[in-house]
Amino acid sequence: MSTSCGNPETEQDALMTRRTKFDKTKTCVKCKESRGNIVIRHAVYCKSCFFPLISTRFRKTLGPTINNKRGNKGANARGGRIKGLMQAPGSLVIGHSGGLGSTVLLDLVAKSYFYRSSTLSGQLPEDSLSLGSEHPRNRARGEGDSGDVWKGTPAVCYVEVASVIPGAKERTEEVRAAVKAYSDPTTGFEIDFIPLRLEDAFDEGWWKTIGGTDLKQGARDLGIDINDEALPTLRQGSNIPTTPLQSLHTYLSSLPTPTAIHSAISSLIRVLLLFTAASRDASHLLLGTSLTSLSMNMISGIAQGAGFAMVSEGLEEAWIGKNDQNISIVRPLRDIGIKESAFWAWWSNLPVPGRDRYPSSVSSVPLGSETAASRVAVKQNQKLTSIDVLTQDFIMGLEKDFPSTVSTIARTLAKVTTKEKGVSGGCVVCQKPAQPDVQAWKASISIRSYHDEAFVKSKHPLPPHFTSPPDAGVSAASSPTNGLAPRLCYSCHTTFTSRSSRGIASANEVVVPLPVWVKASLPRSSEDTTVPESKDLQTGSNEDVAQAELWETKKLSRGSIKDKIGAFLLDDAGDE
Amino acid sequence: MAGAETSSVTIKVEFSGGLELLFSNQRSHTLTLPAAVPTDNATTVPVPSTIEATKPADITYLIHYLRDHLLQERAELFEENGTVRPGILVLINDTDWELEGEGDYVVKEGDEVVFISTLHGG
Ligand SMILES: [Zn+2]
Ligand SMILES: [Zn+2]
Numbered sequence: 129m130s131t132s133c134g135n136p137e138t139e140q141d142a143l144m145t146r147r148t149k150f151d152k153t154k155t156c157v158k159c160k161e162s163r164g165n166i167v168i169r170h171a172v173y174c175k176s177c178f179f180p181l182i183s184t185r186f187r188k189t190l191g192p193t194i195n196n197k198r199g200n201k202g203a204n205a206r207g208g209r210i211k212g213l214m215q216a217p218g219s220l221v222i223g224h225s226g227g228l229g230s231t232v233l234l235d236l237v238a239k240s241y242f243y244r245s246s247t248l249s250g251q252l253p254e255d256s257l258s259l260g261s262e263h264p265r266n267r268a269r270g271e272g273d274s275g276d277v278w279k280g281t282p283a284v285c286y287v288e289v290a291s292v293i294p295g296a297k298e299r300t301e302e303v304r305a306a307v308k309a310y311s312d313p314t315t316g317f318e319i320d321f322i323p324l325r326l327e328d329a330f331d332e333g334w335w336k337t338i339g340g341t342d343l344k345q346g347a348r349d350l351g352i353d354i355n356d357e358a359l360p361t362l363r364q365g366s367n368i369p370t371t372p373l374q375s376l377h378t379y380l381s382s383l384p385t386p387t388a389i390h391s392a393i394s395s396l397i398r399v400l401l402l403f404t405a406a407s408r409d410a411s412h413l414l415l416g417t418s419l420t421s422l423s424m425n426m427i428s429g430i431a432q433g434a435g436f437a438m439v440s441e442g443l444e445e446a447w448i449g450k451n452d453q454n455i456s457i458v459r460p461l462r463d464i465g466i467k468e469s470a471f472w473a474w475w476s477n478l479p480v481p482g483r484d485r486y487p488s489s490v491s492s493v494p495l496g497s498e499t500a501a502s503r504v505a506v507k508q509n510q511k512l513t514s515i516d517v518l519t520q521d522f523i524m525g526l527e528k529d530f531p532s533t534v535s536t537i538a539r540t541l542a543k544v545t546t547k548e549k550g551v552s553g554g555c556v557v558c559q560k561p562a563q564p565d566v567q568a569w570k571a572s573i574s575i576r577s578y579h580d581e582a583f584v585k586s587k588h589p590l591p592p593h594f595t596s597p598p599d600a601g602v603s604a605a606s607s608p609t610n611g612l613a614p615r616l617c618y619s620c621h622t623t624f625t626s627r628s629s630r631g632i633a634s635a636n637e638v639v640v641p642l643p644v645w646v647k648a649s650l651p652r653s654s655e656d657t658t659v660p661e662s663k664d665l666q667t668g669s670n671e672d673v674a675q676a677e678l679w680e681t682k683k684l685s686r687g688s689i690k691d692k693i694g695a696f697l698l699d700d701a702g703d704e
Numbered sequence: 705m706a707g708a709e710t711s712s713v714t715i716k717v718e719f720s721g722g723l724e725l726l727f728s729n730q731r732s733h734t735l736t737l738p739a740a741v742p743t744d745n746a747t748t749v750p751v752p753s754t755i756e757a758t759k760p761a762d763i764t765y766l767i768h769y770l771r772d773h774l775l776q777e778r779a780e781l782f783e784e785n786g787t788v789r790p791g792i793l794v795l796i797n798d799t800d801w802e803l804e805g806e807g808d809y810v811v812k813e814g815d816e817v818v819f820i821s822t823l824h825g826g
Contacts, residue, residue, distance in 0.1 A: 149802035167802045175798070228721065228822060420822075466822045470793050471800075474720060474820060482722050524791035524823065 166471050169531045175475065182468055186236045190460040193412070194277060218411030218455075220278040221322075223401040224286045224307075226299045226481040229416030229461055231306065232469040234284060235478055236460070237414065238310045241277050242317065278412065283320035285404045287397045291327060291373060292380060293484045294491075302481035322404060329396045330375035335644040338407035347647040351639035354382060354624045358611035361650065364639045375641040380490035382640045387428075388623040393486045395558040395620070399645060402447055402559055405455050413447075417459040420466035420527060423537040428519040447559060462538065465527070555617035556649045612646075712736050713761055713811050717770070721821035723792065726782055727774050737761045737769060737811065745786070747772040763794070764807035766817065781823075791823040 150167045156174035157164075158181065164172035173181060194216050222237060224230040286303040290296040300323045311318040328334035332343060351364045369375040383389050405413040417425070445457040461469065473480055527534045554560065613621055624640075717733045724731045738751045740758040745768040751758070759765075764786060771783045782789060787807055794801035795818040796809055811817070 149806075154803050164800075164803055165798060166800045172803065466791075467793060470721065470820050470822045474795070474818070480721060520823070521790075524789075528790040 166468075168465070168468055169535055178468075178471065178475075182464060182472055183236060183240060185463045186460050187240055189463060190237075190414070190458055193456050193458050214277050216278045216411045218278065218409045219280040220282040220412050220414070221401070221405040221408055221410045222282070222284045222414045223397075223416070224284050224303055225397075225416065226286065226303050226483040227416065228466065228469050228473060228480050229418045229421060231416070231478050231480045232464075232472050233414060233416035233461055234307070234310070235472070235476060237282075238319075242282065242310065242319075280408070281318070281320050283322055283404075283408060283410075285322040285324060285401055287328075287400050288323065288325045289393065289397070289484070289486065291325060292376065292393065292490050293486070296484045299481045299483070302479075306479060306481055324400050324404065326393065326396055326400075327372040327376040329372075329400055329643040329645075330369075330379070330641060331372035332644055334372075335648065338403050340403070340644065341648050343644065343647050344650075347650045350647060350650065351641045352612050352624070354384070354640050356611070357613060357621075357625050359613045359616070359621070359624060360611035361642075362639050364641065369641055377490060379641050379643075383623060384626055388626060389490055390486050391619065391623055395623075396643065399557075399559050399643070402455065402457075403645065406453055409453070410455055413455055413457045415457065415459050416461055418461045418464055418466045418469055419538045420523060420534055422459065422462055423534045424519050424523045426537060427523065445560075465531070465535065467527070467531075555620050556612070556615045556646050557620040557643065558617060559645075560617055560619070615649075711739050713739050713813050713815075715766075715811050715813075715815045715817060717766070718816070718818045719820075720818065722823070723782065723819050723821040726777060727770075728776055733774065735766075735769070735774075737766065741765045749773070760810045762807060762811065763796070763801065763809045763817065766811060767807070781821075782819075788819065789823075791821060793820045793822060794818065795820070 149170070150164070150172050151170050154164050154172060156162045156177050157171050158173055158177035162174035162176065165175040166173050166178055168181075191214070194214050220237075222230070222234055224234065284303070284307045286300060288298060288300050290298045304321050304323065307319050307321045324334070332348075335343070349364045349368055350361045352359045353362050369378050380389050380392060383392055401413060401415075447455045447457060472478075523534060616624075714734065714736045717735055719727050719731055719733075727733065738749070739761060741747075741751060741761045742755045743757045743759050745765050746755075747765070747769045767783055767786070767788060771779050775782055780789070782792070784790070788794060794806070795816075796804045797816055801809065
């Protein structure tokens with residue numbers, strides 16, 4: 129092919145021509161001796177150099193977060209522990225999805241910080257150098273010891289989602305077995321296993337076991353009306369869901385789009401994990417999000433308008449609960465791709481319990497009790513594609529042909545988020561940072577109705593098929609302070625209210641049930657027993673609202689958001 | 705027939721990461737492939753003697769063969785455009801197939817080929 133002019137290299141980049149899969153030779157770039165076994169973003173590594181490479185990357189991410197209050201003195205340059213200095217202020221909880229990332233995360237944590245089970249040690253790579261002084265192989269360990277680094281017994285929490293996925297198998301016991309493989313009978317070392325179910329989000333019993341504040345009588349049967357953008361809280365009528373499972377199904381099946389259902393499930397899981405971590409006085413909640421998944425989350429997050437939340441996803445998030453409890457949410461695999469994770473699991477012989485894709489539609493009737501007809505409807509609905517599913521296909525294709533690009537997306541995200549360390553939760557549903565007054569913000573950045581002030585001001589003509597502005601519906605009339613809307617992030621607000629032409633028919637008359645933590649955060653009425661049935665109940669006085677604010681919110685100006693997006697668009701994080 | 709030893713190749717194939725569910729829920733398979741196969745990767749067994757354009761059996765042929773003969777359901781989760789679907793990793797004798805020429809790698813007697821799905825990661 130001949131190109132008459134121009135820089136061929138630039139043109140190649142512009143056309144995204146497929147590069148060869150590896151640079152130069154098949155010899156390992158690290159030891160420069162052995163024949164390579166894996167290509168990681170064009171670099172070739174042999175099997176014995178691969179293990180220290182990955183565990184170092186892992187500890188470089190996790191290590192510096194461990195005693196963040198006292199600076200990073202506990203970690204050496206490679207993220208390893210300087211003896212006696214690495215000491216977390218609380219306990220450790222690992223969120224396990226059953227998937228590959230979580231499986232590898234648990235393995236890396238156990239091998240780097242805990243006692244190695246004798247049943248696993250046979251498959252361990254010879255990695256003593258990189259394991260460094262923190263490696264406990266030769267040290268006696270007491271019961272319930274999380275490697276001296278974290279307080280108390282470490283725990284793995286798994287949230288079972290099978291109850292909302294038709295045909296999915298329960299994996300709780302497989303994850304339990306995977307966790308148990310790390311216990312060591314000779315020292316008594318064990319990792320606690322905490323099995324939860326997605327429906328626990330609607331279970332007052334679960335809320336009590338983790339020490340949640342009592343639900344007030346009036347809050348117990350409150351739900352929201354998602355046909356009104358202000359999301360007013362209302363008493364649930366006569367057909368109140370009687371079990372947490374029914375509430376979960378009503379909640380998910382009421383959501384307007386497949387994408388909304390998908391994000392709602394992720395969000396519920398995240399908050400279940402957070403409150404579980406809080407109940408164990410955890411200082412760290414670790415998630416197995418890989419570099420690849422991070423890129424996926426970022427792209428689908430942008431597509432769903434989760435700007436603020438997206439910012440928190442990359443590096444570390446700090447979630448500040450009651451009593452100033454500070455939990456760092458860390459994703460120690462954020463520099464490790466899904467390919468490396470798969471090779472780690474394969475070469476270490478780790479059983480991966482597996483996970484199902486979250487559904488794009490949920491039947492309003494819990495599984496098992498549905499009719500044949502409704503099962504068919506569910507099957508058909510599953511053909512509706514959520515943004516997350518599309519993004520996964522996109523990123524997987526990209527990773528196959530352009531692996532560096534996927535890494536660049538995630539690294540860019542990490543760069544963006546560095547500026548936003550330690551933002552605490554704000555949204556009452558997902559607990560993520562929220563911009564104040566989401567409705568006003570939405571109104572200022574988008575045109576959702578031809579009655580909107582922004583549209584009227586713009587003096588744009590109406591589309592040709594309208595002779596006069598179509599009816600605005602209920603939303604325009606709602607005051608922004610009336611209802612749940614002001615206390616939600618943009619993403620959650622969109623989850624409840626976005627309409628899609630391909631949307632699943634929303635259950636119009638149903639008052640949507642709320643997760644227990646949302647109910648617990650509703651303003652308390654002065655007399656629990658005589659709650660009025662009107663909307664005034666939830667609004668309360670400003671003082672009530674302030675009192676009920678459980679989580680601190682950091683406000684960001686739109687200017688600072690614009691800067692962040694600017695950084696995303698212009699910078700390229702090419703440092704590999 | 706003369707030369708029977710060289711007219712076929714026996715290899716071991718393993719599936720992991722959930723891919724085994726598409727292959728009778730069996731992780732490990734031993735396969736015997738014809739040593740010379742049609743260049744268009746048609747997987748009729750035995751290879752019709754009328755076929756003139758042949759090539760040594762390679763990974764691309766193996767992918768077609770697995771799709772046509774061993775796969776039980778949902779071919780789109782395994783194969784796409786003549787190769788594995790994005791998100792599926794391949795190891796040849798414990799080495800990333802990207803170092804071995806991917807689909808063009810010619811299978812040899814006793815080779816071990818592993819297919820790992822990463823589609824349900826995270
Ligand atoms: Zn090496
Ligand atoms: Zn939210």
